[in-house]
Amino acid sequence: MKTYKVTVGEKEYIVKLEEVAEGTVVESAAADPVPTPSSSGTAEIMEAPLQGSILRIDVEPNQSVKTGETVLIIEAMKLENEIVAPRDGIVEQIFVKEGQTVNAEDALYSLK
Numbered sequence: 283m284k285t286y287k288v289t290v291g292e293k294e295y296i297v298k299l300e301e302v303a304e305g306t307v308v309e310s311a312a313a314d315p316v317p318t319p320s321s322s323g324t325a326e327i328m329e330a331p332l333q334g335s336i337l338r339i340d341v342e343p344n345q346s347v348k349t350g351e352t353v354l355i356i357e358a359m360k361l362e363n364e365i366v367a368p369r370d371g372i373v374e375q376i377f378v379k380e381g382q383t384v385n386a387e388d389a390l391y392s393l394k
Contacts, residue, residue, distance in 0.1 A: 283298055283299070283300045284298070284299050284300075284301075285297070285298050285299075285387060286298075286299065296327055296389050298387070324394050325374040325375075325392035325393060325394035326392065326393050326394070327389050327391075327392050328353075328365075328368070328389070328390050328391050328392065328393055329386075329387045329388060329389055329390060330356065330365075330384045330385065330386055330387060330388045330389075330390050331363075331365070331386065332356065332358050332363065332386050333358060333383075333384065333385050333386050334356040334357050334358030334359075334363065334383070334384065335356065335357045335358075335381065335382070335383050335384075336354060336355075336356060336357075336378050336379065336380050336381060336382045336383075336384060337354075337355040337356065337357040337362060337380070338354060338355045338380060339353075339354045339376060339378070339379070339380055340352050340353060340354060340355075341353050341354070341373045341376070341391075342373070342376070343373055343374065343375055343376060344372060344373065344374075345372065345373050346370075346371070346372050346373075347367040347370070347371060347372070347373060347393070348367065348370050349366075349367055349368065349369050349370055350366050350367065351366060351367045352364045352365070352366055353365050353366060353367055353373070353390075353391060354378070354390065354391070356384065365390065367393065368393075369393070371393040371394055372393070372394050373391055373392070373393060374391075374392040374393065374394045375391060375392045376390070376391045377389045377390060377391060377392075378390055378391075
């Protein structure tokens with residue numbers, strides 16, 4: 283699986299692509315709509331460091347955060363993992379919701 287950042291017009295998207303053998307049929311399953319990570323170009327997308335379930339979100343869009351401040355908590359294997367701000371900034375967007383399952387490297391929020 284490779285991750286790419288794609289710009290369409292003035293919006294940026296994080297896209298994950300998986301190479302499959304020629305002739306492979308991939309069935310798509312209906313899923314809940316997921317917010318699309320986009321950015322003004324100045325925000326950094328923060329990704330999940332591990333797979334788990336979003337237990338709690340402690341911030342809101344446009345909220346200031348300090349380095350080390352807890353942004354959200356991911357529960358994995360019955361352990362609560364604090365996801366902290368890597369630097370001072372302002373949370374631009376939140377791409378997940380409480381109860382949602384995320385994979386490692388899924389976009390969680392953007393920080394500008």
